[in-house]
Amino acid sequence: MMMTADQTKKPLLEVQNLKQHFPIKGGILGRTVNHVKAVDDVSFTIFEGETLSIVGESGCGKSTTGRAILRLDEPTSGSVFFEGKDLLAMSKSQMRSMRKDLQVIFQDPFASLNPRQSVAQILGEALAIQNIVPANQRRERIIELLSHVGLRPDQIDRFPHEFSGGQRQRIGIARALAMQPKLIICDEAVSALDVSIQAQVLNLLKSLQKEFKLTYLFISHDLGVVRHISDRVMVMYLGKVVEIADKKSLFDSPQHPYTQALLSAIPVPDVSKKQERIILRGDVPSPINPPQGCRFHTRCPLAVERCKTEVPALTNVHSTHQVACHLVP
Template sequence: MSAEPILEVKGLKTYFDINGGVLSKKVGEVKAVDGISFSMQEGEILGIVGESGCGKSTTGKSILRLIEPTAGEVRFNGEDIMQLSSENVRKLRRDMQIIFQDPYASLNPRHTVGKIIGEPLLVHGIGSKTERKQKVKELLETVGLRSEHAKRYPHQFSGGQRQRIGIARALAVNPKLIICDEPVSALDVSVQSQILNLMEKLKKEFKLTYLFIAHDLSVVKHISDRVGVMYLGKMVELANKDLLYDEPKHPYTKALMSAVPVPDPDIKQERVILQGDVPSPSNPPSGCAFHTRCPSCMDVCKTDVPIWQEVAPNHQVACHLYNETTKEENVI
């Protein structure tokens, strides 16, 4: 791994306006991503997990500027993506690609598989027509399909095969970073393992870096090097996967980990049941966003936003339980 991170995200915010009334004026905003920061080294797989609606997918799309962020900084190979023109962002997408969640919705039903996979090559002006056709055939075989499949249409394939087509399209321009937006959540369990194994194989073969977004904790543990946990638009914990799964620090992470099924029936696991529903991102709670459901909630949690700090080597968390002054104030 190189010393310089391939991707640096600082204070990323993505808000969506809520319009209402007769004149459709702005009456509020949804804070889908609310000031998250992390970095990634080349060749790393960083998993991002959290409940539905916590802002995982919006984070991935904001990094690529498929959704325009409200504020923050995203640096790819040292270059600030937020300052680039739309034309320069398009050129940069040769190095940054995405695999979408739904293999049924992300492929154009009117185009052949050959055209779908070859389109990125055409957009970026790579190769002649003959070279592009050859590249498409090679990509299909790389992802476990046959070269003659290039003449077929998406509806002629299963969900797993369609996701392989989506992966081939992402690989077409030899990117350095691939954002995987829940790439296996729409697939059967047996197919999920095939796609995950394929992605691991391709990572080594093409020296890829993955930002892997998912809500299945066992899938994330299987494929990731580090894991970040999101709650209501904020990153609450980030650590090496073994550290995070064996010694979770944040109360929300502990609750998530307690829900992961253990295959051994003799192991009795204590389940942490959270009370209440996830608050609305259009009206988040004051202080720590998790305080309304936290079993360890203190008075300071209701008023002060916890700072993002390192509590152990390569283990960061945003929680008042690990703030030294808070600890002293709450000693009885």
């Protein structure tokens, strides 16, 4: 079970045993023949004001976890407590009003803004639906939001296609901010941007976090970005959490063989340093029939018999570092 990393901090979001199994339909009658176990029994906690990152390779269930928390896809089972209230137990209309507090920024700024709406409409709709600002003050508020993300007031009536990728992502951020949320889920929020723009947007996210006391769940496959922005990092593999720790502990002493392999793949900008790269053999197994026991055992260089049969539980290495591996004492 998850331990509270720091007793002085207040948990904002607690995810317990979250499962997201997508049915696979087959045959003439469209019966459910199997399930893709995209997220399988994931539990973690995010504390107020921190940034928790989820890392892992494509298809490990990072984004699915984010969407399941927001109920953008209905999760199969589990519970998600936000400030003590279970989001998954809420009715649709209760959930709609909760959405004010939980916002999301998507990966692709070209796809996440409605091409038929101007900036004023995109942001104004958010303000109107949650009734945050009275109608006559909305335009002012939109201009204020734009200035927070470094856009000019005269750009308010433009359409998404008139902006660059970085600018669009800023609009996405402004839209999320418009709701005055407590938690923002950044789903690969900078992956689609150029490296120079990535840094700008990351710094913007950081300064907004300070200004508005935001909490981030940051989903990324880019370890460099994760290192820059996170307080804590959670590593996922094939729908399971394999390791979760504060940033320093994770990057300095990764415990799980998968985490070690991931970190060894980060290029070091120093030619004199000889880097030992751990190369993983084979492909990620299918999430339809994931391996028994530890899901990583098919590719783990250290796997023993026990790994093939017994699912490792998340255990404490120390108070802020948990790992799910039989080989870590």
